[in-house]
Amino acid sequence: MKPIPVASADVTGNEEKYVSEAIRSSWISSSGKYLDQFEAEFAELCDSKYALSCSNGTVALHLALLGLGLRPGDEVIVPSMTYIATANAVRYCGAEPVFVDIDPETWCIAPDAIEAAISPRTRGIIAVHLLGHPADMDSINQIAAMNGLWVVEDAAEAHFALYKNKPVGSLGTVGTFSFFGNKILTCGEGGALTLNDSQLSIRLKMLRGQGMDPRRRYYFPITGYNFRLTNLACAMLCAQLERREEIFAKRNAIFDYYTECLTGIRGIGFQPCAPWAQIAPWMYSVTVDPHEFGQTRDDLIATMKEADIDSRPFFYPLHRLPPYVKSASKQGQPLEVTNQLGATGLMLPTYNQLSFEDIDRIVSVIRRAASSSTPIRRAA
Ligand SMILES: Cc1ncc(COP(=O)(O)O)c(C=O)c1O
Incomplete structure (x- = not known):
C-alpha cells in the first residue's frame, strides 16, 4: 500500500517557472519584482494596508513583538494550546508568556481567561487562530482596548480564514503568517506580517533589514536583524496565490x-x-x-x-x-x-x-x- 503522509506541499503550478525567472534575472536576494508583487497582493487579500514578507512564521511573531516594543519583564497572554513558536517569540524579547485556556467552542484563546490573567506587567495578547479557526476577535479587541493592550493575531495556520466576513490578519494590531511546507500556501520556509499602522510598518521594515534608515542607505540608527525573505521564495508564493x-x-x-x-x-x-x-x-x-x-x-x-x-x-x-x-x-x-x-x-x-x-x-x-x-x- 502506498504510504499516506500527514502533509505534502503542492508546488505544481507556475512555482518552478517563476523561480527560474527570478534566477535568470539574478534578483535572488531580498528585493525584486516577486517580493513587491507578493507583498502587494497579500496585503490586499488580507484587507490590510501593509504586508511585509519575512523569513518564517516564528520570525514574523518575533518581529511583531519587537516592533510593538516588548521588553524584559513584560508579560504577554498566550493560549497554551498552540505551536511553541508563539511562546518562544515572547521569550526572545526577554518577556514572559502567561498561559491561558482555550474556548471549547472555538479551540482558540478563551476571552474570559484573558481577563483573569491580566497583571500590571501585561503588554499584549497573542490570539492564535488555531487550526484555521479564527479566535473571537471582537471580544479580544474589547478586552485589549479596555486595558491598553495590543493584539497580535498568529494566523500561521489560518490563511484567509474569515471572522464575521473579515480576513484574519486585519483584525488585531498586527497579523503574522507562516508559509512552511505544511501550510495551505507555502514557499518552503517563509512568513509575513499584516498591519494598517504606517509608523509601525516603517519600524518593522527597519527591524527586518538590520535597522537601516529608510532615507539614508547604510546608516543604522537602531539595532536590527536580518529577517528578510528572498525574491525566490516570493516567486513561489506568487504562483501559490495565483492558484489559491x-x-x-x-x-x-x-x-x-x-x-x-x-x-x-x-x-x-x-x-x-x-x-x-x-x-x-x-x-x-x-x-x-x-x-x-x-x-x-x-x-x-x-x-x-x-x-x-x-x-x-x-x-x-x-x-x-x-x-x-x-x-x-x-x-x-x-x-x-x-x-x-x-x-x-x-x-x-x-x-x-x-x-x-x-x-x-x-x-x-x-x-x-x-x-x-x-x-x-x-x-x-
Ligand atoms: C500557530 C503557529 N504559530 C507559529 C508558527 C511558526 O511558523 P514557522 O514554522 O514558519 O516558523 C507555526 C508553525 O507551524 C504555527 O503553527
Missing part, C-alpha cells in the same frame, strides 16, 4: 468528505465552528474519546502507522513543556480544555493531492479500530 481558489476548493472538498465519512463513528469528535467563523482548511482535525472509541488517540496513531498512514497528535500544551513548566506553575490558571484537547486531538492527513480513495482508506482504518475495540468504562 483551486487550492481552497480542493482542501474544502477534503474537509467535507472527511466529515461525511467520519460522522457516526463512536468516540470521534469534530472541530467546532462558531457561527461567525469561516475556517481555513489547514489540517483536518478530530478528537478521540478513549472511553467511547475503545482506544486512546495514541493507540489510533499507532494503528494508522501500521497501515502506512501518518497522522499527528495535537500540540503538547505549552505549560507542560520543559521551557515553560516552571514559570507556568506559578501562574495558576486551570487549563482544563487545553489539557483535554492535548490528550485527545488528532490531525489527519490533509494536502491538495489527497484523493477521496485515500480518505476512504484512512476512514476504514479508523472505523475498523473502533469496531474491534470495546468502549472503556469511565471511572465513576
Whole structure:
C-alpha cells in the first residue's frame, strides 16, 4: 500500500517557472519584482494596508513583538494550546508568556481567561487562530482596548480564514503568517506580517533589514536583524496565490468528505465552528474519546502507522513543556480544555493531492479500530 503522509506541499503550478525567472534575472536576494508583487497582493487579500514578507512564521511573531516594543519583564497572554513558536517569540524579547485556556467552542484563546490573567506587567495578547479557526476577535479587541493592550493575531495556520466576513490578519494590531511546507500556501520556509499602522510598518521594515534608515542607505540608527525573505521564495508564493481558489476548493472538498465519512463513528469528535467563523482548511482535525472509541488517540496513531498512514497528535500544551513548566506553575490558571484537547486531538492527513480513495482508506482504518475495540468504562 502506498504510504499516506500527514502533509505534502503542492508546488505544481507556475512555482518552478517563476523561480527560474527570478534566477535568470539574478534578483535572488531580498528585493525584486516577486517580493513587491507578493507583498502587494497579500496585503490586499488580507484587507490590510501593509504586508511585509519575512523569513518564517516564528520570525514574523518575533518581529511583531519587537516592533510593538516588548521588553524584559513584560508579560504577554498566550493560549497554551498552540505551536511553541508563539511562546518562544515572547521569550526572545526577554518577556514572559502567561498561559491561558482555550474556548471549547472555538479551540482558540478563551476571552474570559484573558481577563483573569491580566497583571500590571501585561503588554499584549497573542490570539492564535488555531487550526484555521479564527479566535473571537471582537471580544479580544474589547478586552485589549479596555486595558491598553495590543493584539497580535498568529494566523500561521489560518490563511484567509474569515471572522464575521473579515480576513484574519486585519483584525488585531498586527497579523503574522507562516508559509512552511505544511501550510495551505507555502514557499518552503517563509512568513509575513499584516498591519494598517504606517509608523509601525516603517519600524518593522527597519527591524527586518538590520535597522537601516529608510532615507539614508547604510546608516543604522537602531539595532536590527536580518529577517528578510528572498525574491525566490516570493516567486513561489506568487504562483501559490495565483492558484489559491483551486487550492481552497480542493482542501474544502477534503474537509467535507472527511466529515461525511467520519460522522457516526463512536468516540470521534469534530472541530467546532462558531457561527461567525469561516475556517481555513489547514489540517483536518478530530478528537478521540478513549472511553467511547475503545482506544486512546495514541493507540489510533499507532494503528494508522501500521497501515502506512501518518497522522499527528495535537500540540503538547505549552505549560507542560520543559521551557515553560516552571514559570507556568506559578501562574495558576486551570487549563482544563487545553489539557483535554492535548490528550485527545488528532490531525489527519490533509494536502491538495489527497484523493477521496485515500480518505476512504484512512476512514476504514479508523472505523475498523473502533469496531474491534470495546468502549472503556469511565471511572465513576
Ligand atoms: C500557530 C503557529 N504559530 C507559529 C508558527 C511558526 O511558523 P514557522 O514554522 O514558519 O516558523 C507555526 C508553525 O507551524 C504555527 O503553527
